Amino acid sequence: MHTLTDENLRSIRAGLIAREAELRDRMRRVQDDLRREVTPLPRDAPDAAIVLENDEILHAVDETARGEIKQIERALERLEAGTYGLCEECGSRIEAERLRAVPYAVHCSRCVTDT
Ligand SMILES: [Zn+2]
Incomplete structure (x- = not known):
């Protein structure tokens, strides 16, 4: 299939919105965990190290989720604008297979290696 039908676009859009909701939910949980860890660190060093490590994770x-949400929002804007599925670099159509794997891809597989 070479072109995206309205139905394709609708399901892509629904998928993006669902994914964004999932990410926001995950971020909320991460932030709850981070708040909980403001409590004093355990006194013995090994445990303290583990807590710090978890904190970093x-x-x-959180960072990863934030980045993905940004990309999803951009994809949704592109859907609105009618430029969804077009490579930002060369303007050609992004392969349907690639969009299935990465629905918010903005570069075709030829250009993605340059970014
Ligand atoms: Zn391209």
Whole structure:
């Protein structure tokens, strides 16, 4: 299939919105965990190290989710604008297979290696 039908676009859109909701939910949970960890660290060093490590992981999860949400929002804007599925670099259609794997892709597989 070479073109995206309205039905394709609707299901992509629904998928993006569902994914964004999932990410926001995950971020909320991460932030709850981070708040909980404001409590004093355990006194013995090994446990303290583990708590700090978890804290770093939580921050990393939060960052990743935030980045993905940004990309999803951009994809939704592109859907609105009618430019969804077009490579931002060369303007050609992004392969349907690639969009299935990465629904918020903004570059075709030829251009993605340059970014
Ligand atoms: Zn391209």
